[in-house]
Structures are given as structure tokens and as C-alpha cells.
Amino acid sequence: MAHLGERVLARLRRRDPDALREIVDEHARPLYRAARGMGFTIDEAEDLTQDVFVTFIESLERFEGRAQIGTWLFGILHHKAQERWRSRARDELNDPIDTAFAAQFDTRGKWIRPPTMPDRAVSAREAREAIRDCLEGLPPLQREVFQLRQVEDRSAADVGNVLAQTVTHIGVLLHRARMRLRACLEGKGWTNSS
Amino acid sequence: MMTCQEVSTLMSTGDLPRASLTCRLGVGFHLAMCRHCRAFRRQLEAIGRAARALSATFDAEPPTAFEADMIQRLLR
Numbered sequence: 001m002a003h004l005g006e007r008v009l010a011r012l013r014r015r016d017p018d019a020l021r022e023i024v025d026e027h028a029r030p031l032y033r034a035a036r037g038m039g040f041t042i043d044e045a046e047d048l049t050q051d052v053f054v055t056f057i058e059s060l061e062r063f064e065g066r067a068q069i070g071t072w073l074f075g076i077l078h079h080k081a082q083e084r085w086r087s088r089a090r091d092e093l094n095d096p097i098d099t100a101f102a103a104q105f106d107t108r109g110k111w112i113r114p115p116t117m118p119d120r121a122v123s124a125r126e127a128r129e130a131i132r133d134c135l136e137g138l139p140p141l142q143r144e145v146f147q148l149r150q151v152e153d154r155s156a157a158d159v160g161n162v163l164a165q166t167v168t169h170i171g172v173l174l175h176r177a178r179m180r181l182r183a184c185l186e187g188k189g190w191t192n193s194s
Numbered sequence: 195m196m197t198c199q200e201v202s203t204l205m206s207t208g209d210l211p212r213a214s215l216t217c218r219l220g221v222g223f224h225l226a227m228c229r230h231c232r233a234f235r236r237q238l239e240a241i242g243r244a245a246r247a248l249s250a251t252f253d254a255e256p257p258t259a260f261e262a263d264m265i266q267r268l269l270r
Contacts, residue, residue, distance in 0.1 A: 015269060017265065017269060020265055020268060020269070021261075021265050024261050024264055024265050024268070025261050028256075028260060028261050028264055029253060029256065029260070029261070032252070032255075032256055032260070033249055033252045033253055036249075036252035036255070037245075037248075037249050037252065042255055045252075046256065046260075049264070050264060050267065050268075053264065053268055054268065057268060101203075102199070105197070105198060105199040108197065109197025109198055109199035109200060110197065110198050110199075111198050111230045111231075114230035114233065115230055115233040115234040115237055116233055117233050117236050117237075118236055118237055118240035124247055127240070127243070127244040127247065128244060128247050128248045128251065130244065131241070131244040131245050131248055132248055135245070135248075146245070147245075147249075149208060150241075150242050150245055150246075151242075151245050151246055151249045156208060156209075156212070167212075168209075170208075171207030171208055171209045172207065174206070174207055174208050175203065175206040175207040175208075178206050178238060178241060179206065181241050182237055182238075182241065185241065190240075
């Protein structure tokens with residue numbers, strides 16, 4: 001991922017259209033996609049993406065160019081999303097999904113109800129619809145981690161920087177998101193562990 | 195040998211690539227022996243595929259002029 005050189009940074013601070021176009025062309029759609037993945041509507045995702053770039057331009061004086069630009073932009077997106085979510089984005093220390101997951105193993109750590117292979121007969125469209133519904137049930141921060149790690153394929157370290165969380169906690173949040181989705185999809189008969 | 199709980203947790207947290215070589219070998223060995231954990235891994239893969247497929251539909255939502263319009267607004 002690109003770091004911003006001093007020259008590019010200077011051009012951006014002058015609002016150079018070509019420099020701005022480069023940044024927008026590379027990052028606008030991933031930011032929009034991530035906002036949609038976090039559950040925002042089409043209009044909200046467009047507004048958020050616009051907001052991110054406005055804040056980015058306003059904060060260029062403070063940006064030293066050492067951070068990766070994607071990390072910086074996704075960090076702004078995270079803060080904007082949190083502002084909109086407000087208290088909904090609270091991270092729970094004790095998540096019931098942890099207990100539910102642990103309950104799937106016996107005292108020797110073996111599966112009590114072994115997972116089975118996902119049903120291959122489920123169509124791609126059905127799978128998309130099922131996951132869309134199940135994503136709605138994720139707490140905002142877990143949904144954000146899932147989107148950035150699983151869909152945007154960003155590293156745990158990078159997502160940790162974006163969300164101001166430790167790498168270990170990013171792993172915990174990804175695990176919780178995946179186990180919630182798995183449980184939800186089981187309920188829809190898409191993957192099952194019966 | 196590592197337990198199913200340890201192996202599935204390592205896969206689900208995404209910590210496996212950063213784990214020690216011994217740990218990764220242990221997971222590989224466990225997966226070779228345990229069809230339940232292989233099924234669990236397939237479930238994680240299926241969840242990832244479905245989420246990426248959903249996300250691909252979002253990519254197609256903004257009009258082609260999305261970026262150009264945004265630049266215009268930013269330069270105003």
C-alpha cells in the first residue's frame with residue numbers, strides 16, 4: 001500500500017486536481033464498498049465517502065505522509081461511522097458468542113456437535129441474501145472488522161491501526177463476527193452443524 | 195496434538211499466519227487427521243466467499259462518474 005511522498009503531499013495541499021484524482025480514483029470505491037458492507041445505505045455510503053475525503057483534505061496539514069494512505073482514509077471512515085453509530089458501536093468485553101462457541105467443545109477440546117460441509121446446493125444469490133441478513137445481526141465493531149479483514153483483505157496490523165485496537169483484539173472481534181455469522185447461517189440451513 | 199477448539203479458534207481469529215512454525219505445523223497435522231475441523235474451515239471459507247460476493251454487488255452501485263463527481267465537489 002502506498003505511502004504519500006512529500007511532493008505528492010505538497011500537491012495535495014495545493015488542491016492539485018491530478019493529485020486529488022489519483023487518490024480518489026484509487027480509494028473512493030473501496031471506501032464506499034466498506035461503508036456499504038458496514039450496513040450503511042447507498043446514500044449514506046456516498047455521503048460518508050465524500051466526508052472522508054473532505055476530512056482528509058482538511059487534515060493534510062497534520063498528515064506527515066509516513067502512514068499508509070489507505071490506513072489513514074479507512075481510519076477517517078471508522079471515525080465517521082462511529083459518529084453515526086454513536087453508542088451502538090460499543091465493544092462488549094464479555095460477548096455471549098464466546099460462551100456459545102466454547103459450548104461446542106467437550107472438556108478435551110473436541111467437537112460435541114461436529115460441523116458439516118457447507119451445502120453446495122445453495123446458489124450464489126441465496127448465499128448473498130443469507131449473508132446480507134446475517135450481517136445485520138453483527139455488532140457494529142465486529143461488522144467493521146469482518147468487512148476490513150475478510151472482504152477488504154486488510155492485515156490485522158493495518159485494521160488494528162485503523163480502529164485503534166490491538167492485533168490480538170482484532171482477532172477476537174473477527175472470531176466473534178465469524179461465529180455469529182456461522183450461527184445465523186446455520187439457522188438458515190446454509191451451513192449446519194447438526 | 196492440538197485440540198479442535200484450539201485449531202478452530204486459530205483459524206477463526208485469523209491468527210494462524212502469524213503463529214509460530216511449530217503451531218502452524220500442528221494445525222496442518224490436526225487438519226490432515228480431523229474431518230470436522232476441515233469442515234469448519236470450509237464453513238469459514240464459504241462465509242468469506244458469500245461476503246465477498248455481496249461486496250462485489252456494492253462495487254457496481256455507484257455510477258461510472260462517481261469518482262469524477264466527487265473530485266468536482268472536493269475542488270469547489
